[in-house]
Amino acid sequence: ARITLRQLLDHAAENGYGVPAFNISNMEQGLAVMAAADKAQAPVILQASRGARAYAGDGVLARLIDALVDQYPHIPVCMHLDHGNNLATCVTAIQNGFTSVMMDGSLKADGTTPADYAYNADITRRVVEIAHAAGVSVEGELGVLGSLETGIGDQEDGHGATEKLSHDQLLTDPEEAERFVSETGVDALAVAMGTSHGAYKFTREPDGEVLAMDVIEAIHKRLPNTHLVMHGSSSVPQDLCANINAHGGAIRPTWGVPMEEIRRGIRHGVRKINIDTDIRLAITSAIRETLANDPAEFDPRKYMKPAMTAVTKLCVEKFETFGTAGHA
Numbered sequence: 266a267r268i269t270l271r272q273l274l275d276h277a278a279e280n281g282y283g284v285p286a287f288n289i290s291n292m293e294q295g296l297a298v299m300a301a302a303d304k305a306q307a308p309v310i311l312q313a314s315r316g317a318r319a320y321a322g323d324g325v326l327a328r329l330i331d332a333l334v335d336q337y338p339h340i341p342v343c344m345h346l347d348h349g350n351n352l353a354t355c356v357t358a359i360q361n362g363f364t365s366v367m368m369d370g371s372l373k374a375d376g377t378t379p380a381d382y383a384y385n386a387d388i389t390r391r392v393v394e395i396a397h398a399a400g401v402s403v404e405g406e407l408g409v410l411g412s413l414e415t416g417i418g419d420q421e422d423g424h425g426a427t428e429k430l431s432h433d434q435l436l437t438d439p440e441e442a443e444r445f446v447s448e449t450g451v452d453a454l455a456v457a458m459g460t461s462h463g464a465y466k467f468t469r470e471p472d473g474e475v476l477a478m479d480v481i482e483a484i485h486k487r488l489p490n491t492h493l494v495m496h497g498s499s500s501v502p503q504d505l506c507a508n509i510n511a512h513g514g515a516i517r518p519t520w521g522v523p524m525e526e527i528r529r530g531i532r533h534g535v536r537k538i539n540i541d542t543d544i545r546l547a548i549t550s551a552i553r554e555t556l557a558n559d560p561a562e563f564d565p566r567k568y569m570k571p572a573m574t575a576v577t578k579l580c581v582e583k584f585e586t587f588g589t590a591g592h593a
C-alpha cells in the first residue's frame with residue numbers, strides 16, 4: 266500500500282531503523298527493488314528524479330508505481346520526488362500520485378548554483394503549504410552537497426563540479442537547521458555532512474570516519490522530531506567496479522560511503538538513505554558480463570534479467586544493513 270514519507274519515517278524512528286530510498290527510472294529497476302522489499306519484508310521508498318521523469322514520462326512512471334503497489338499489497342511504498350527544483354515539479358509530482366516530494370532549495374532552480382537561506386526557506390515553505398494540504402510529505406535540504414576532500418560542490422546529479430565551496434557551505438549548520446525546520450515545516454531534512462552524488466566520492470579507501478558524524482549528532486539533538494536524510498549514500502562496491510572493468514568498462518579508482526558509517530548515522534537520526542549509483546553499477550556490471558560472455562545474445566531480456574537479480578541482491582543487503590528488513 267502507498268504510505269507517506271512522514272508515516273514511514275515516524276515508524277522508522279520509533280523502531281530505530283533507516284529506510285533506503287532507491288532511485289528508479291524504468292520498469293526493471295522498479296520490479297527488482299520491489300522484489301527485494303518483498304524478500305526482506307521491508308517498507309520501501311521509490312524515488313524519481315526530474316531526469317527519471319523525463320526519461321520514462323510521468324504517465325508511464327505513475328502507472329508503473331500503481332502496478333508495483335498492486336503487485337505487492339503488503340509492502341508499504343512511499344513514492345517520492347527526488348530533488349524537486351521548483352513549485353511546478355513538486356505540484357505535478359503530487360498530481361501523479363507521489364506521496365512525498367523533495368524541494369531542494371539549497372540550489373537555485375538551475376540545479377547548480379548554491380542558493381541563499383532566504384530563497385531556500387521561502388520556496389520550501391510554499392511547497393510544504395501545498396503538499397501538506399494534499400496529504401503529501403516534504404523533504405527539504407539545507408547545505409550544499411559536495412566533497413569535503415576537494416571542496417567541489419555537486420550539481421546534485423553527480424555529473425561535475427560547479428565551484429569551490431567552503432567547509433561552511435558543505436556542512437549544514439545545526440542552528441540554521443533548527444530555524445529552517447521551524448520556518449518551513451518540512452517532515453525530513455537532507456543535510457550536508459560529507460557525502461556527494463555519483464560514483465566518485467572518495468579518491469582513497471576510507472579509513473576511519475569519512476562523514477561529519479558530529480554534525481549529524483548536533484542536528485539530531487536540536488531536531489529530534491525531524492527525520493534526517495543522507496543523499497549520496499552509495500557504497501560503490503569494489504567488486505562491481507572491478508567486474509565492470511573486467512568486461513570492457515572504464516570506472517576510475519573510487520570509493521563510496523562505508524555501510525558501517527550509514528549504520529552510525531541511523532543511530533543518530535538518519536532515517537532516509539538515498540541510493541542511485543550502486544543500482545546503476547549493479548545493472549551495468551551484470552549487463553557487461555552477460556554480453557561479454559555471450560556476444561551473440563541480443564534479446565534484452567537475457568541481460569536485463571541478470572541485471573534485475575543483481576539489483577535485488579544489492580537492495581536486500583541494504584534493507585538488512587539498515588534494519589529495514591522485517592518492518593513491512
Ligand code: G3H
Nearest residue numbers: 314316317421422462541
Ligand atoms: O541525485 C541525483 C540522483 O542520483 C538522480 O540522478 O538526475 O541522473 O536521474 P539523475
Ligand code: 13P
Nearest residue numbers: 463497498499539541542
Ligand atoms: P548516490 O549517487 O550516492 O547513489 O546518491 C543518490 C542520491 O542522493 C539521490 O538523491
Ligand code: ZN
Nearest residue numbers: 462496497539
Ligand atoms: Zn540526492
